[in-house]
Amino acid sequence: MSKPDFKVVFWGVRGSIPVPGTHTIRYGGNTSCVQIQIGPRLLIMDAGTGIHRLGQELLKGSQPITGDIFISHTHWDHIQGFPFFSPAFIKGNRFNLYGQSKVNLNFGDLMRGQMMYEHFPVSLEQMGATITMNELVSDLTLDLGDGIKITTQESNHPGGCLCYRVDHGGRSCCYMTDMEHSPQTDQAMTEFAANADLLIYDANFTDDEYYGHGDLPSRIGWGHSTWQAGIKLLHAAKAKQLILFHHSNFHNDDDMDQIEKNARNLYANLAAAREGMVITL
Ligand SMILES: [Zn+2]
Numbered sequence: 001m002s003k004p005d006f007k008v009v010f011w012g013v014r015g016s017i018p019v020p021g022t023h024t025i026r027y028g029g030n031t032s033c034v035q036i037q038i039g040p041r042l043l044i045m046d047a048g049t050g051i052h053r054l055g056q057e058l059l060k061g062s063q064p065i066t067g068d069i070f071i072s073h074t075h076w077d078h079i080q081g082f083p084f085f086s087p088a089f090i091k092g093n094r095f096n097l098y099g100q101s102k103v104n105l106n107f108g109d110l111m112r113g114q115m116m117y118e119h120f121p122v123s124l125e126q127m128g129a130t131i132t133m134n135e136l137v138s139d140l141t142l143d144l145g146d147g148i149k150i151t152t153q154e155s156n157h158p159g160g161c162l163c164y165r166v167d168h169g170g171r172s173c174c175y176m177t178d179m180e181h182s183p184q185t186d187q188a189m190t191e192f193a194a195n196a197d198l199l200i201y202d203a204n205f206t207d208d209e210y211y212g213h214g215d216l217p218s219r220i221g222w223g224h225s226t227w228q229a230g231i232k233l234l235h236a237a238k239a240k241q242l243i244l245f246h247h248s249n250f251h252n253d254d255d256m257d258q259i260e261k262n263a264r265n266l267y268a269n270l271a272a273a274r275e276g277m278v279i280t281l
């Protein structure tokens, strides 16, 4: 039997805040959202503003829509698109949301929080689709059925964040956003990413920006990584392809071209994520 397609589609590639405009037209200005489509199974990594257009595209396909949405953490740039995800407003659609509690709030309450009446006119319960909340912790492996396996790994990020690994039919993709690397390549992260076909990696900063070379202030402790650390992790984990992700809101298209070029000089099988980019594993 032939394997179903394992397709990764980028809908939002930015960190922190959407930055649409003529300066970001080629890489895109929406915040984090990646679709992983394995045959008929819809998986969505994060619900930043990129999920809005994904929702519009899904409405053109077959209905009802069922999907699993994995939230790395509930910082705004990873959840802010959810109240504008049109398929979640349609009765008969079904979405399983997965994420982690924070401080004294469980994951469901964190997602409901941004849709409180003080912030948004419609509550999560009023959206229409059947939405279930699933609490996750680090170092879990979930069986999603149809041979799809999800593994979680806590990253080093203020307030906590989960990285997700998706395995299916001998193919694998790691979604590793909002993570700060350690000076020595992290052993747990290396094992998590071992032999992965694709790493989607937090490359918010360059090494110069991160370490504060020249006149730049240091960004150590801000919870983000660099493309240089991504390449190191890829080699340590013997992973194959690297996609730079969670681009800084300060990097315009020309900056991104330069970053991608510099990174490719060190490792060829690499690209900076662009909105609309599709990778088939
Ligand atoms: Zn972020």
Ligand SMILES: [Zn+2]
Residues within 6 Å of the ligand: 073, 075, 157, 161, 178
């Ligand atoms: Zn964050």
